[in-house]
Amino acid sequence: MATNGSWASPVADAQYSQGFETNTGGFIGQIYDGLSGYSLFVTLFLLLVAYDQFKYIWNKGSIVGPAWKMPFIGPFLSSVNPKMDEYKAKWASGDLSCVSVFHKFVVIASSRDMARKVFNSPAFVKPCVVDVAYKLLRPTNWVFLDGRAHVDYRKGLNGLFTRQALETYLPGQEEVYDKYFAKFLEISQKANNGQPVPYMPVFRELMCAVSCRTFVGHYMSDAAVKKIADDYYKITAALELVNFPIIIPFTRTYYGKKAADMVLHEFSICAAKSKARMAAGGEVTCIMDGWVKSMLVSENYRQKIARGVKVDDSEKPAMLLRIFSDFEIAMTIFTFLFASQDATSSASTWLFQIMADRPEILDRVREENLAVRGGDRDQRLSIDILEKMPYTRAVVKETLRYRPPVIMVPYVAKKAFPVSDAYTAPKGSMVIPSVWPALHDPDVYPAPDTFNPERWISGDADKAVKNWLVFGTGPHYCLGQTYAQLNLMAMIGKASLHLDWKHHVTPLSEDIKVFATIFPMDDCPLVFSKRD
Secondary structure, X not given: OOOOOOOOOHHHHHHHHHHXXXXXXXXXXXXXXXXXXXXXHHHHHHHHHHHHHHHHHHHHOOOEOOOOOOOOOOOHHHHOOOEHHHHHHHHHHOOEEEEEEOOEEEEEEOOHHHHHHHHOOOOOEEEOOOOOHHHHHOOOOHHHOOHHHHHHHHHHHHHHHOHHHHHHHHHXXXXXXXXXXXXXXXXXXXXXXXXXXXXXXXXXXXXXXXXXXXXXXXXXXXXXXXHHHHHHHHHHHHOOOOOOOOOOOOOHHHHHHHHHHHHHHHHHHHHHHHHHHHHOOOOOOOHHHHHHHHHHHHHHHHHHHHOXXXXXXXXXXXXXXXXXXXXXXXXXXXXXXHHHHHHHHHHHHHHHHHHHHOHHHHHHHHHHHHHHXXXXXXXXXXXXXXXXXXHHHHHHHHHHHHOOOOOEOOEEEOOOEOOOOOOOEOOOOEEEEEOXXXXXXXXXXXXXXXXXXXXXXXXOHHHOOOOOOOOOOHHHXXXXXXXXXXXXXXXXXXXXXXXXXXXOOOOOOOOEEEXXXXXXXXXXXXXXXXXX
């Protein structure tokens, strides 16, 4: 009889195996049965919270910031209504500090040197505005170009902001000022019987009209300009630093996208009109004309070369441009409006308020403006006139220092960015240079919280070029900085000669409201009257 040489019988093996499977299945089954859908959700949620906290602490490293992050959203709720005092506290907390909102880790560079390093590090960072900006301005917009492509594109725009070019735009700007100064009087004297009303919204409309006339001339109707002025705040709201990263129907980003589409459509129509007029030999009256004419001149030069025509070197354009499509032109002009609208609206609001509260300074502006016009207050503006107004220039520069419209500029780290010897911002993080601390440095600007135009005349303020970050610095500095300052000088100088205005001071007049740029919390209640 054969003997079973194994250590157990087949029956025993089968029973053992069967029993083992049953017991194991029961144990796992008990665990599985105990894990309801709710408990699985809670477990997953806690794991995600732990990961979110770990990632924040890891990214934070040694710099100043909250010890922990509110799960996922961070300080989103408080950031929906940002407070200037909170920004100041953040800047005072350290040269580098951080927060984390939703999926974005944000590094704030507060000191002058840290801010300048960010501005001047194109190898590590690029301007990013916010996620939704790519959808509003369009992903192919030139402002999102990087490196050599950005430099070359920018060179093609430099000629639009020369002294000669700026002179060309003045008649259109002055035409808008004439119209809106009359509107100021109508609002104050007829519509409101001499009672103060907030003028910040009116200044926003004025600056939008000036920008549109400068950028696209009379190709755009007054009704279209008014529509853009009325709706532009929706674009501003959509592009605030803290916002939903996607476009959800009936949210701020949704309405901002609709407004941006409308602006691009209007500018595309203007581009087609400018091309036709410039091709017919029309005179340049706006920025769009100047750019289109440069394209046509470049194309004419290329065609001559292609035909073998000998062309003198003096006829070669300084920058050879291709013919851009109407929509490409519209996208670029939109970036000019994006850069100027909120900033000049802020500056003009503060300028009118500051002048009303300091009548002795306004009187000096009047005296200078009348003198450079030879006593004729109706003399039309020219670059020569504007360049002979050092005190008005000082008032504008001091306004931009005292209440800088743009207090910070978002960049994104293209790769790990060694901001300091002790800290490296991770790739993909938002890195934000702040300009307010540099412009209120008491070592550079004595009594920085005092409005003092004299510091630009008899003081050393003009020598502090490293602190003058109003228009940024580095490869992405503001193309239109000279235009912006001359525009503000022209506005306040002309207003001083034709208008009187009084500021209705409230407890909120000196408090600062942050809405992309900064404004008086009470929106600057004024009363205008005609100056005899």
